[in-house]
Amino acid sequence: MAAVMWIEVLARDGDVRARQRVDSEEARIGRAFDNDVVVDDPHVAPHHLRVSRGEDGHLVAEDLDTLNGLYAEHGAQRVKRLSLAGQPGLRIGRTILRVHDGAHAVAPEKPLTPPRAHARWDVGLTIALFLLILFLNWLNLTTEASANVVLLPMISLATALAAWTGLWAVLSRIFFGQAQFALHLRIAVTACIAIVLWDLLTETLSFSFAWRTIADHAALGAWAILGATCYAHLAAIGPRHMKVVVSVVMALVASGAAMQAVTKSELRETLGQRATLGDLRPPAFRMVPLATADEFFNEAAETRARVDRARTKEPPPGSPLGDFD
Amino acid sequence: MRHLLFVVLFAAGAAIAQKPAAAPEGPSAAPLPLSSTAERVYDYSKPRIVQIRTLLQAAGRQSSLGSGFVVSADGYAVTNYHVVSRFALDPRTYRLEYNAPDGTKGALQLLAIDVAHDLAVVKIDRPDLPFFTFDARALESRLPKGERIYAMGNPLDLGFTIIEGTYNGLVDKSYDERIHFSGAINPGMSGGPVTAADGRIVGVNVAKRVDGENVGFLVPARFAAALLERARKGPPLVVDKAREEVGRQLDGWQAAFYDALKAGGFRSTTIGPYRGLESSAPWVTCWASTNADQVPRPRTAVNTTRCTSATGIFVSDRILTGRIDLSYSYYKAIDLNAFQFAKELSQRSGVAGFDGRAGKRLTAQECRDDFVSTSRESKPPLLATWCMRAYREFEGLYDATLLVLTQDRDREALLAQLTMQGVSHANAVALGRRFLEAIEWQR
Numbered sequence: 001m002a003a004v005m006w007i008e009v010l011a012r013d014g015d016v017r018a019r020q021r022v023d024s025e026e027a028r029i030g031r032a033f034d035n036d037v038v039v040d041d042p043h044v045a046p047h048h049l050r051v052s053r054g055e056d057g058h059l060v061a062e063d064l065d066t067l068n069g070l071y072a073e074h075g076a077q078r079v080k081r082l083s084l085a086g087q088p089g090l091r092i093g094r095t096i097l098r099v100h101d102g103a104h105a106v107a108p109e110k111p112l113t114p115p116r117a118h119a120r121w122d123v124g125l126t127i128a129l130f131l132l133i134l135f136l137n138w139l140n141l142t143t144e145a146s147a148n149v150v151l152l153p154m155i156s157l158a159t160a161l162a163a164w165t166g167l168w169a170v171l172s173r174i175f176f177g178q179a180q181f182a183l184h185l186r187i188a189v190t191a192c193i194a195i196v197l198w199d200l201l202t203e204t205l206s207f208s209f210a211w212r213t214i215a216d217h218a219a220l221g222a223w224a225i226l227g228a229t230c231y232a233h234l235a236a237i238g239p240r241h242m243k244v245v246v247s248v249v250m251a252l253v254a255s256g257a258a259m260q261a262v263t264k265s266e267l268r269e270t271l272g273q274r275a276t277l278g279d280l281r282p283p284a285f286r287m288v289p290l291a292t293a294d295e296f297f298n299e300a301a302e303t304r305a306r307v308d309r310a311r312t313k314e315p316p317p318g319s320p321l322g323d324f325d
Numbered sequence: 326m327r328h329l330l331f332v333v334l335f336a337a338g339a340a341i342a343q344k345p346a347a348a349p350e351g352p353s354a355a356p357l358p359l360s361s362t363a364e365r366v367y368d369y370s371k372p373r374i375v376q377i378r379t380l381l382q383a384a385g386r387q388s389s390l391g392s393g394f395v396v397s398a399d400g401y402a403v404t405n406y407h408v409v410s411r412f413a414l415d416p417r418t419y420r421l422e423y424n425a426p427d428g429t430k431g432a433l434q435l436l437a438i439d440v441a442h443d444l445a446v447v448k449i450d451r452p453d454l455p456f457f458t459f460d461a462r463a464l465e466s467r468l469p470k471g472e473r474i475y476a477m478g479n480p481l482d483l484g485f486t487i488i489e490g491t492y493n494g495l496v497d498k499s500y501d502e503r504i505h506f507s508g509a510i511n512p513g514m515s516g517g518p519v520t521a522a523d524g525r526i527v528g529v530n531v532a533k534r535v536d537g538e539n540v541g542f543l544v545p546a547r548f549a550a551a552l553l554e555r556a557r558k559g560p561p562l563v564v565d566k567a568r569e570e571v572g573r574q575l576d577g578w579q580a581a582f583y584d585a586l587k588a589g590g591f592r593s594t595t596i597g598p599y600r601g602l603e604s605s606a607p608w609v610t611c612w613a614s615t616n617a618d619q620v621p622r623p624r625t626a627v628n629t630t631r632c633t634s635a636t637g638i639f640v641s642d643r644i645l646t647g648r649i650d651l652s653y654s655y656y657k658a659i660d661l662n663a664f665q666f667a668k669e670l671s672q673r674s675g676v677a678g679f680d681g682r683a684g685k686r687l688t689a690q691e692c693r694d695d696f697v698s699t700s701r702e703s704k705p706p707l708l709a710t711w712c713m714r715a716y717r718e719f720e721g722l723y724d725a726t727l728l729v730l731t732q733d734r735d736r737e738a739l740l741a742q743l744t745m746q747g748v749s750h751a752n753a754v755a756l757g758r759r760f761l762e763a764i765e766w767q768r
Contacts, residue, residue: 139664142672144621210694210708271682272689275712275728280671282663283706283732290698290706293761297754300711303691304750307715307723310688315717 004102005051005059007037009095014240016098026052029097030064043068043093051084051099058085059101068093118182125189130154132196157192164188168233176237183236191229195222203279208287215278216264223257269310362522366475367487369524370394373457375449376424376479377404377433377516379411388419392478392517392530393447395456396553400449403549404516405531406438407639409445413438413567414641414718423449426485435564437556440574442501442548443531443639445516446556457518460525463546470494474527476508476541478517486514492527496542500582500608500636503542504528510541519543571640572719575747578638578647579722583752586634586649591759595767596630597655599705599731599739602763604651609634624661625669629654638747643686644716646724646747651760658736666736674728674740683714687724690714696732697761704765705733711757716747725753729761739764 003025011017020037027036032046039048045066054060061082063070069078073089073096082090088098137150165188169179202218205211230249234242291299373395378387391408395401402423412419413435421433434448462468469492476488490508506519510533519528528543562570589606603611611632616623631652638647656673658666683689692712698704708730716722725748729741743760745753 139662140668142624142661142665142669144624210696212692212694269683269689272714273692273712275690275692275710275726276671276674277694277708277710278671280667280674280708280730282667282735284663284735286696286706286732288696290701291695293697293699293758296695296697296709296711296761297758299695300693300713300754301750303693303711303713304715304723306691307688307713310683310691311715311717311720315683315685315688 003053006100006102007051008098008100009037009039010098022051026050027099029092037097039092039095039097041093041095044095048092049090054083058083059099060084061090061099066092073098116182118180118186121186122182122189125186125193129189129193129196130157132193133157136196136200161185161188161192168237171233172237180236184233187229187232187236191225191232194225198222198225204281204285206278207281208285210277210286210288212273212277219260219264220257223253223260226256227253362473363475363487363489366520366522366524367477370457370475370477370487370518370520371426371485372455374426374477374479374485374517375402376482376485377402377408377447378422378424379409379419380422382418382420390479390482390513391515392513393423394477394516394518394526395449395454396458396526396549397456398452400452400454401436401553401556402433402447402449403518403529403553404445404447405529405544406440406443406445407531408516409435409438409447410639410641413445413564413571416564416567421447423447425449425451425454434561435567436561437552437559438562438567438570438574439548439552440571440638440640441578442544442552444529444544444549444552446552457520457524457526459546459550460521460523460527463521463525463527464550466495466545466547468492468494468521468527472521474506474508474519474521476506476510476514476517476519476530476543478510478514478530480511480513482513490539490541495545498608498610498635500585500606500634502545502548503531504545506541506543507539508541509533509539568718572722575638575640575646575719575722576749579748579752582634582636582647583748583756586756591763593763594630594653596653596739597628597657597737598767599653599655600763600765600767601653601739601741602651602760603630603632604634606634608636609649609651622659624659625666626657626659627654627673640719640747641686643684646716646722648744648746649748649756650742650744652742654740656738656740661736663735666738670730670738670740674730686717688715688717690724699762699764704762705731705739707761707764708732709761713750713753721749722747723750723753724748725750725757727757727760729764731764733766 005022005027007020007022007027007029008016009018022036028047028050029035029037029039030046030048031039031044035047045064047064048066049070050062050064051059061070061084063080070082071078071091072082072087073091084099088100090097133154137153165181165185168184169181172184173179198221199218202214202221206215227250230253231246234246234249375393377391377393379389380386381388389411391404393402393404396403409421412421421435422430423433424430431450435445436448437446472492474490474492476490477485479485488508490506493505493507496503496505510530514530517530518526519530521527526546528546529549531544532542534540586604586606589604591602592605593600594603609632611630614629616627629652631650634649636647637645640646656670661669690712692710694710697707697709710728713723713725724746726742726744731739741764743757745756
């Protein structure tokens with residue numbers, strides 16, 4: 001097999017600015033015009049680097065005693081020789097180069113999303129979402145139906161969806177080059193469906209098990225869905241520093257969830273628990289066996305222990321003083 | 326539905342300089358025109374009445390005002406507990422002072438309290454004041470309805486005042502014994518004396534109803550006489566322990582109240598296809614309401630029965646306790662499906678009861694839910710929620726509420742709620758249990 005290597009000069013934004021095929025066993029790189037690859041960087045020596053094959057056949061870069069030296073792409077340590085077998089990137093002066101052996105394996109072909117596939121999904125999912133909401137609104141309708149009651153939530157949701165998707169499309173256009181509106185809409189609508197179903201599930205389980213803790217902590221699940229949604233949007237944009245951006249967004253989502261949890265627990269100390277289980281379902285949804293009166297009042301004695309503990313603590317600051325109205 | 330409002334008589338305002346009183350003279354028993362009787366009663370009473378002021382220790386200024394009257398040569402005086410409650414509960418922040426009609430002022434010593442009847446006995450540090458005696462007929466509740474009686478005090482800090490009114494016997498359907506006085510009682514007169522035409526004590530001003538005209542309430546004289554006796558014979562109240570004493574009395578009150586409730590008996594009441602518990606005690610009054618005449622036509626028919634004891638114990642500015650409420654609402658869907666009906670119930674069940682907020686006096690509410698069956702054959706399955714909150718200052722006293730929803734039918738249900746204020750855990754659970762077990766199908 002003929003020895004082929006490709007040398008890529010990267011621009012500052014990480015894009016490949018120039019790619020040079022070298023057919024010889026050795027490549028010379030520098031600012032001078034007798035090199036195989038010429039680099040326009042004042043911090044690069046006229047003859048800066050030699051890339052050749054080591055005894056094991058792998059490519060090795062070698063510093064030609066320059067002022068500024070040779071570094072691995074992300075390395076802070078100046079090196080004399082750098083093996084390019086596993087990591088093709090290197091830095092000379094302010095320039096980043098990548099040297100690929102002709103034998104380097106490349107990633108397999110990615111399946112192409114068929115044209116208009118996202119748009120078709122959008123139509124299906126959006127119809128599903130609105131039908132779902134319409135259906136749930138109908139199940140919760142206890143007064144006479146009116147266009148106001150039915151349509152207002154739908155219009156607000158549509159507006160919010162458009163705004164959210166638009167924002168991501170703009171970011172996508174800036175950082176990825178394409179708006180990918182259909183893809184972002186698909187992600188957003190899927191997230192909405194997930195949140196609506198999650199809400200429905202937790203409220204139902206909360207009733208089914210007569211266990212209000214489930215509904216009380218349902219918000220954590222919603223925050224997780226929000227986090228996953230942001231991840232999906234970011235992955236679609238594919239920013240260069242994906243890891244950093246993703247961790248920042250995840251940290252924001254996590255701190256949002258934590259803040260809400262703290263507020264909730266403080267509110268519980270001030271406002272107390274509500275005197276009802278919460279959202280009810282028809283009796284057939286009950287999933288726990290019936291307790292006896294003894295069992296119920298024994299469990300209920302726990303509330304006494306709790307308020308007895310709270311009694312001895314200082315009242316929460318800034319709590320409303322009205323104890324009876 | 327009527328709102329019962331128990332109004333406590335306080336007034337805060339600028340102090341008014343008192344003119345020296347005329348020398349006291351006993352009123353004669355000879356019949357005279359009514360107005361001149363009042364004149365003589367007032368002349369007789371004026372040196373025996375005092376204004377009782379609760380001062381903020383740090384500022385040395387009044388924070389609340391009431392009235393009181395001297396009942397012994399050695400300076401014992403009677404007033405309302407609510408007039409001295411701030412001092413009793415917080416003796417480090419407040420102090421008590423009297424203003425005698427001759428312009429003298431001085432410190433007051435708190436000797437005894439009776440929270441249940443809203444009375445207190447204080448001692449004036451002056452032995453030379455003339456004093457009232459109790460009306461023997463009033464002590465034995467032999468006063469005729471319609472007799473003219475005279476209420477005195479310092480309303481709204483406007484100066485000492487006499488009000489001529491009518492004795493109307495004891496209030497019907499009331500757990501607490503209260504005299505119904507037809508005359509204007511106003512804030513600031515609390516703790517003032519009410520006498521017969523001969524100047525003998527019949528009762529003590531305590532409250533009025535704001536939804537009526539000239540409907541005042543007096544504490545019967547015999548409770549004041551009893552407390553005076555206790556103050557003389559018993560050990561004096563240790564002011565720093567007054568709070569414990571209030572707690573003991575509240576506990577005693579609720580024990581007696583729940584015993585009386587039990588003694589009054591319970592009967593079964595029908596609500597739609599269900600049956601529930603109702604008190605037969607004469608002082609528990611029930612009201613019914615419906616949404617049948619609502620426009621637009623409701624999609625759920627609601628029929629509610631609500632019973633209340635209308636008892637109210639004043640403990641402090643922020644605590645009015647000692648009441649029970651018992652309500653049943655029967656819901657029947659007109660054209661709602663099972664899910665819509667469940668939603669309707671979720672929206673309705675959140676409204677009743679005390680709010681669960683935490684404050685200086687009460688902890689936040691804690692609740693517990695479960696599906697319960699008290700008997701599988703004759704009674705429907707239930708969804709029950711039990712909530713409690715504790716009185717911070719009084720150990721062992723709670724507000725408790727039990728919310729019960731029947732779970733046997735898709736499109737009709739009984740929503741039952743029991744609310745108890747200022748109750749011990751044992752009494753709350755006993756009545757709660759009785760309430761829960763009484764819910765059954767109509768046979």
